[in-house]
Amino acid sequence: MVNESAQIATEPALRAENLNVYYGSTLAVREVNLKIPKNKVVAFIGPSGCGKSTVLRCFNRMNDLIPTARVTGTISFQGTNLYAPSVDPVELRRRIGMVFQKPNPFPKSIYNNIAFGARINGYKGDMDELVEMSLRRAAIWDEVKDKLQESGLALSGGQQQRLCIARAIAIAPEIILMDEPCSALDPISTLKVEELIHELKQQYTIVIVTHNMQQASRVSDLTAFYNAEALEGGSKVGYLVEYDRTTSIFHNPAEKATQDYVSGRFG
Amino acid sequence: MNTPNTSGSSLESQAAKFEVDISSRYRTDSIFKTLTWLAISIALLVLATLIVDVLFDGLPFVNWDFLTNFPSRKPERAGLLSALAGTIWVMVTVAVIAFPLGVGAGIFLEEFAEDNWFTRAIEININNLAGVPSIIYGLLGLQVFVRVFGPNGWFYELTLAIKESVYQLLVEAFGNNSMLLQWVYGLLTDADGQITGVDITGGRSIITGGLTLALLVLPIVIVSTRESLRAVPDSLRLAGFALGATRWQVVRDQIMPMAFPGVLTGTILALSRAIGETAPLITIGALTFISFLPENLQSPFTVLPIQIYNWVSRPQKDFHDLAAGGIIVLLVVLLVMNSTAVLLRNKLQKRF
Ligand SMILES: Nc1ncnc2c1ncn2[C@@H]1O[C@H](COP(=O)(O)OP(=O)(O)OP(=O)(O)O)[C@@H](O)[C@H]1O
Numbered sequence: 254m255v256n257e258s259a260q261i262a263t264e265p266a267l268r269a270e271n272l273n274v275y276y277g278s279t280l281a282v283r284e285v286n287l288k289i290p291k292n293k294v295v296a297f298i299g300p301s302g303c304g305k306s307t308v309l310r311c312f313n314r315m316n317d318l319i320p321t322a323r324v325t326g327t328i329s330f331q332g333t334n335l336y337a338p339s340v341d342p343v344e345l346r347r348r349i350g351m352v353f354q355k356p357n358p359f360p361k362s363i364y365n366n367i368a369f370g371a372r373i374n375g376y377k378g379d380m381d382e383l384v385e386m387s388l389r390r391a392a393i394w395d396e397v398k399d400k401l402q403e404s405g406l407a408l409s410g411g412q413q414q415r416l417c418i419a420r421a422i423a424i425a426p427e428i429i430l431m432d433e434p435c436s437a438l439d440p441i442s443t444l445k446v447e448e449l450i451h452e453l454k455q456q457y458t459i460v461i462v463t464h465n466m467q468q469a470s471r472v473s474d475l476t477a478f479y480n481a482e483a484l485e486g487g488s489k490v491g492y493l494v495e496y497d498r499t500t501s502i503f504h505n506p507a508e509k510a511t512q513d514y515v516s517g518r519f520g
Numbered sequence: 521m522n523t524p525n526t527s528g529s530s531l532e533s534q535a536a537k538f539e540v541d542i543s544s545r546y547r548t549d550s551i552f553k554t555l556t557w558l559a560i561s562i563a564l565l566v567l568a569t570l571i572v573d574v575l576f577d578g579l580p581f582v583n584w585d586f587l588t589n590f591p592s593r594k595p596e597r598a599g600l601l602s603a604l605a606g607t608i609w610v611m612v613t614v615a616v617i618a619f620p621l622g623v624g625a626g627i628f629l630e631e632f633a634e635d636n637w638f639t640r641a642i643e644i645n646i647n648n649l650a651g652v653p654s655i656i657y658g659l660l661g662l663q664v665f666v667r668v669f670g671p672n673g674w675f676y677e678l679t680l681a682i683k684e685s686v687y688q689l690l691v692e693a694f695g696n697n698s699m700l701l702q703w704v705y706g707l708l709t710d711a712d713g714q715i716t717g718v719d720i721t722g723g724r725s726i727i728t729g730g731l732t733l734a735l736l737v738l739p740i741v742i743v744s745t746r747e748s749l750r751a752v753p754d755s756l757r758l759a760g761f762a763l764g765a766t767r768w769q770v771v772r773d774q775i776m777p778m779a780f781p782g783v784l785t786g787t788i789l790a791l792s793r794a795i796g797e798t799a800p801l802i803t804i805g806a807l808t809f810i811s812f813l814p815e816n817l818q819s820p821f822t823v824l825p826i827q828i829y830n831w832v833s834r835p836q837k838d839f840h841d842l843a844a845g846g847i848i849v850l851l852v853v854l855l856v857m858n859s860t861a862v863l864l865r866n867k868l869q870k871r872f
């Protein structure tokens with residue numbers, strides 16, 4: 254096991270090539286090329302509307318649920334194109350999990366919030382054990398262990414978000430996508446989630462969208478900066494400006510636009 | 521420079537442009553409060569008058585005999601047993617048909633169907649159907665359930681012809697006395713040894729009434745199902761899909777539990793409408809005088825509103841008071857039905 258994972262560590266977990274996303278007939282993001290290495294945290298940053306969420310949703314085909322969305326190009330995940338006809342999005346989403354901007358626990362008990370994903374995916378192991386393990390990994394076990402049968406909605410926002418992360422890791426995904434997971438949280442909850450991301454990095458590959466520059470520099474190994482440019486006719490299209498190690502992006506970026514954005518001189 | 525001046529003096533002059541006049545705003549407030557209060561009082565007053573009047577006339581007649589006697593020409597011996605039984609039979613039939621069909625259609629349209637011109641056309645039509653006068657449904661029921669699928673109807677003739685030709689073919693192929701023929705003959709004939717067609721509804725029967733009223737309330741059930749589904753936040757659907765759930769798993773485990781109280785309320789409202797309907801049932805030919813209890817879905821029947829209507833239309837005052845008694849019984853049945861739904865809903869809602 255160890256040898257094998259050491260060998261394939263160089264192989265990217267996800268690789269996007271010539272990715273274009275359209276909503277209806279408007280091109281929202283153009284020609285994204287990037288590799289997301291295994292067991293790393295990749296941050297997506299950039300101004301609002303430049304297509305960070307759009308790209309993120311391509312990675313687990315959540316865009317399929319938006320009727321107007323259309324994707325061209327390829328995203329390889331373990332050697333196969335995610336958008337190949339043979340790939341089943343339902344099966345894929347178990348392997349590539351997602352955490353949303355607003356905490357969205359199910360209106361069910363804390364226990365069932367975790368157990369739902371496992372159950373529908375045919376989990377055969379000990380459910381109690383899985384629930385405890387997932388909650389522990391999401392660093393929320395101590396806060397909820399005495400009220401597993403209470404509603405997930407009765408938790409604070411930060412706790413709810415960690416519950417959602419626990420729910421996502423309960424089904425043993427390989428990659429976790431997070432779309433601004435801390436934007437609705439206070440600084441303390443944010444720190445907790447960031448510590449959690451550090452922990453999770455050991456086992457998972459994480460892609461996180463954030464508007465918080467400090468957060469990007471704190472949690473990520475690599476950072477992708479997206480921007481949007483106006484087309485003739487007034488519509489805007491997003492594109493990947495620069496993708497590099499986080500320290501490079503923040504300290505000596507190659508592009509002036511990146512420099513301006515990370516130092517707050519944008520727009 | 522034409523940038524707005526934000527210095528102190530201009531802020532003050534800006535503030536001076538507000539005419540707060542708090543007392544006149546409160547005055548408008550209280551005028552509207554009074555008007556809305558008046559609206560609700562008038563509604564309640566009318567309702568109270570109605571109920572008091574009915575109770576005054578009818579209550580002396582509501583007793584055990586009234587509930588357990590069949591209708592009679594003599595007011596003092598008349599009861600509404602057959603109408604009460606008919607109402608219960610028909611309502612159960614309506615619920616059993618309209619609930620799964622309406623909820624199923626609502627779930628399909630809201631959760632599964634793509635948004636295209638076809639589903640939009642269906643949606644518009646369903647909304648329109650909710651406003652079609654009930655007598656039209658009566659005419660539809662008369663044609664389809666009584667005439668086409670009833671005794672000696674088109675469907676009866678068709679099945680009869682099929683059965684007869686099957687029998688003829690077998691006689692020609694295997695001769696008159698084969699074992700096969702005996703067996704098939706047994707399948708094709710009724711108890712009297714006659715080859716008959718298939719009579720599905722039995723004509724002016726409970727099932728015909730139930731189907732007609734089910735069609736009548738179906739749009740209401742569909743629309744309220746869709747509305748309750750729409751009220752469930754999309755973030756829950758996304759959460760489910762992101763965990764690798766199929767659409768059905770999301771609907772079954774996350775969406776329906778949340779929407780169910782609303783679906784139930786809509787269904788009960790629909791049934792409350794059906795229970796008071798008279799016109800479509802008279803159109804399909806429900807009888808007004810029945811002195812036996814329904815035995816099965818193909819039995820003739822009458823219902824409470826028809827019985828009440830029948831009593832009201834008689835000249836004698838005594839029958840009018842009986843009608844008031846009938847209204848009380850109808851109201852009680854309605855109340856029982858609604859409170860069951862409210863209880864059920866609260867029980868389901870309390871979970872989380
Ligand atoms: N469901 C949709 N239908 C149509 N257009 C959409 C949809 N979602 C996003 N877009 C468009 O695609 C572009 C990129 O949006 P996206 O949500 O990916 O931006 P973002 O970078 O995540 O922004 P933010 O930082 O504000 O979340 C925007 O112009 C947006 O209007």
Ligand SMILES: [Mg+2]
Binds near residue numbers: 305306432
């Ligand atoms: Mg976004």
